[in-house]
Amino acid sequence: MNQRMMLRLPGDLKSSMLACGVVMGGLGQLAFLAGCDRAEIHSYRVDREFDGSSVPIVEQKQPAQTESLGVIWKVPLSWTEVETTSSMRITTFRASNGQEIAITAFPGDVGGLIANVNRWRGQIGLDPVDEQGLNEDISHIEGVDVIIVDLAGETIRLIGSIINVGDGQTWFAKAMGPADVVEQVKADLIAFSASLHIHDQADDHDHDADHDHGESLSTPEPASEPVESAASTSSWEVPAQWVAEENASTILMASYLSQSGARITLTSLSGDGGGPLGNINRWRGQLGLPPVESIDPQGVKDLGNGGVLVDLTAPDDSGRMAAGIVPVGGQTLFFKLTGSVAAVEAELQRFEAFINAQGLGKAGTP
Amino acid sequence: MFRKILKPLASLRLTVVIFALSIFLVFAGTLVQVHTGIWTVVDQYFRSLVVLIELQIFVPKELATIPGAIWFPGGLTLGIAMFINLLAAHAVRFKFRKKRIGIILTHLGVILLLVGEFVTGFAAKEGNMTIREGETINFIEDIRSSEIAIVDQSDPVDDLVVIVPEQLIETDTTISNELIPFTIQVTEWMPNSQMLGPMQAPESRKGLADTGIARELAALPLPRANGVDGATVDAPSAYVTLMNGEQRIGSYLLSVYVDQPQMVVVDGRTYWIALRFARTYKPYSLHLVDFKHDLFTGTQMARNYSSDVRLVDEGRNVDRDVLIYMNHPLRHAGETFYQASFLRDDAGTVLQVVQNPGWMIPYISCTVATLGMLIHFGIRLVPTLRRRS
Incomplete structure (x- = not known):
């Protein structure tokens, strides 16, 4: 009965596997013995590398990136991603002082700069402005296509950014609330806005660089494009700022x-x-x-x-x-x-x- | 007689079984990378004789909890089996005919590919060289393993360094050795960790260290970096208590986050202790003259990264300036130095150093196999075309 229930293998395959097993057993033992050099405590002498009273300062950090719709950004340390209540939003962050920052993206230019600034002005009870008045509300970040809009209502302040990353959409980051609270997140909001960019090869290497190089069967030489390592920070001009909360280990x-x-x-x-x-x-x-x-x-x-x-x-x-x-x-x-x-x-x-x-x-x- | 032994090994059915097992292994090895670091998977699944595959990896935890695990032949076993099978098949059935030259070449390519992976698996080494501008470095760091270094600076010129490898920190709760002037009791080992300040740490993690410059900080264990959620490098930390005989010296927090060695005083003598990425010292040194990070005008997009280094190897009579940049690595002493990364504010460079004696083998094997296939199909194609015309 038991005999019948057993998986029946063809006779030659059985003998093949048996022979292979015997050879493998021998090779396995060899491999095991070869791998048996258990790491041991050892010592060596090197030229003096440090002086107890003068030690180089080196940074250690793990920059974290988040991605949505093929666009990548870096999240300020003091921000946490929270559940988004509005279906219009890509995501929402809450800064450590409680201020919410809403991230949205819409196709095209969404009516243009004036329309968007006036929409925001309306939200905090300010009258619309024309092109001349616009310049007082906005500023540009050098090197990236980001416009910062800073509006102060009677009691409420709104700081927003209008970001063009080149993906055919206009991205918005907006913080609205009590003037002093919003002021505290302004620097982070600006830096966040400047970090948005389309996912490119360099971002992939960020993940791959330390792992996928040259050791697998079919992988040729290691890729040599520069990437960021755990021991470095981003190429973003204000470093040290963009680490995800869960990786906040700096x-x-x-x-x-x-x-x-x-x-x-x-x-x-x-x-x-x-x-x-x-x-x-x-x-x-x-x-x-x-x-x-x-x-x-x-x-x-x-x-x-x-x-x-x-x-x-x-x-x-x-x-x-x-x-x-x-x-x-x-x-x-x-x-x-x-x-x-x-x-x-x-x-x-x-x-x-x-x-x-x-x-x-x-x-x-x- | 020889043939009689080889014949079962050369079985084509065996080939099919090995292929089927390999496909399953690759499938399982891919799934498990959701939770485990790639190098752990490579070691456990693909460079091992046997592997214990947990059944849970096939079903997301959210759907169902599946207990249990199965033993399965590891990549090393399957690779060797395939190698033997292929060689035996040729030994048993080998007949040199012009027509078969393509097949023979293709198989030779596959055999070479297997050999190449054995060489890489057993002999390849890689690490990082992090050099700040103006700094000279003569060691390579392995960011996949760490070590405790105990430094004795009593000699006026050089340092005596005693190394405790990570494998020992992981497994031994008490480390003592005649080379070390004290006993190390490992209270907690964290293969990956995050570091918190005194006002950030939860109560339960406070006061675990009472000596050393990191005593006010707290380390929290993290799951190992798997490359999926952004973090790619494990940052190990350990809480240790140092003992001088029966006398307690103090509890220290050692971590790769803490860059400075911490002072330990034993019987009036000063030593320095640090947990750091494992180092391999080299007979040559690299001095970073300049690191350049060019951007496309008006953007934050990197156009080029380059390291202008001076390579000095007295033993080989080498003293020359080298420019290392994308796709232009430096090759020296059997090692290849790739431009891999850079430090904050472009203050320095990170070079990836790869030593792989088998690095050429995959190229050769792919060329041979391709050539074999071209010849094989060519031989068949020509008569077919003739017949048609």
Whole structure:
């Protein structure tokens, strides 16, 4: 009975498979033995590559791209894609401050620039303008076909962009709401708008470059077109800004020891890194100072371009910390100078210069 | 006698079975890439003797949960079987006739192709060289594997580096060795991770490290990058506790995100520890003189990327300037350097370095097989045409 239920193979195939199995068994053992060189702990000598007190700063990040209708964009760190309520929209983002940004696309020029600006003006209760008045509402981004429209109503502000990526459609990104809230997303919206482009070969290589090169049976030589790697950022002129929320893993770090014994560290975190108030209170706690409810403008030094510097001393003078918080694109750089009161004092001037060179030079863009 | 052994191996039915199994393997290997990184799949499915194929890969999880898995011959097994089958068939049935020369050449091409993949599978190496402008680099990084490096700088001139390979970090919870001045206890190994700041980390991930410059940060495990959702490179991190005998030195967060080695003091001596992509040092060095990133006028579209490098290899008496750009790689010492990527703000270049002793074989095999087919069909075509005319 059992015999009948078994799969019946032709006799010669059975013997073929048996013979093949025997040969394979032998070869398999050889292959197994060859593969048995388990990695071991080993050592070697190299020329000195780093100095404990001076370490190069290298960025690590994983830019993420999103694509719709063959058009690619890069999502600012502080934006999250949310469910789109309107069928007219391609997608909707919500910035970390709660502001919604709606993305739409329509064929053709959708009535032209004036019609679109006036449509938006109408939405926030402003009268239509003619061509002369138009220029006050719009600005252009250099190098790309993007027009930024910034409209301030009595209570509501609308910042929108009209983007022509060359796919026969007009793309719109729009943020509308309380003036101060909308203002906070303006830089991200501009950068987002400038990142839109038609999916091209370079985008494919972004995915393929690290994987598909030259090792498979039929793949010829590796493609050598440049691509972005995990260790680099995009070619977009304001880098560091465009990382998807779920991949928000960006840190660059350096640490130095000064001759006076103070330690200087630099860390880059995605988004606002937890916000200035939270971080300042954490540092206060480390020095034994009570937390504060809000940041006293008198207690911080404005470094310009959104950067601030706080200088904190422990109640018993046992330690001091100067810390710079500098937003750069979608990241925040944290500079810390810690040590004894005297050591920090000795380094403070150089520290500020360091913040200027490393952080502020890149801040505030676009 | 010889023929008697070879005959079953040369069976055409066996060929058909191997082809059928191969088709299924490729199908399963393609489906599993939805969830698994391509290189994991290549190793598990195509360069292995056997593979355990989970049945779940054939049905989306949203539709149904399918438990269980089947053992299946891996690509290496099928490749070797096909190789033996093909050779045996020729040994048994080989008769040299002019008419068969096309068939013989075509099969020779296929045999070469199989040989080429064996050579590539076992001998090819590839990695990246990341060089900033003005920097000189003499090592290649393998972005698919990492290592813990422990550096002793007590020598005034050079560094003594002890390497713990990723395979050990993955499998051993306690790593000790006479080369390492302390014991490494791996608390958590994350093959891929993301890094969060002190104010961003969830409570459960806070305080896992208490020593080192990354102690205030937190690493969160991520699924391995599969190339489908944008991320292409795994960024490993590990929480480790270092022990000096019975004495605890501290808990460290090691990560490829943290570029700086972290200080460890043992019995008054300073060491540096870092988790980094695995390095291979080379007898030559590349110095990046200039990296150029040209755009089409008025656009953000890249027109050209090029690296102006100086190659110095004292052992080979080489000291020359080379321009590496798209489709113009540098070939040196059996390795090929391709322009692959660049750093932020065009501050440096990323070269892909490929060493594959079998890189020519696929070209030769395809040429031979094509030639074989042309001859074979040509031989048949000529009499047919004659008959018609």
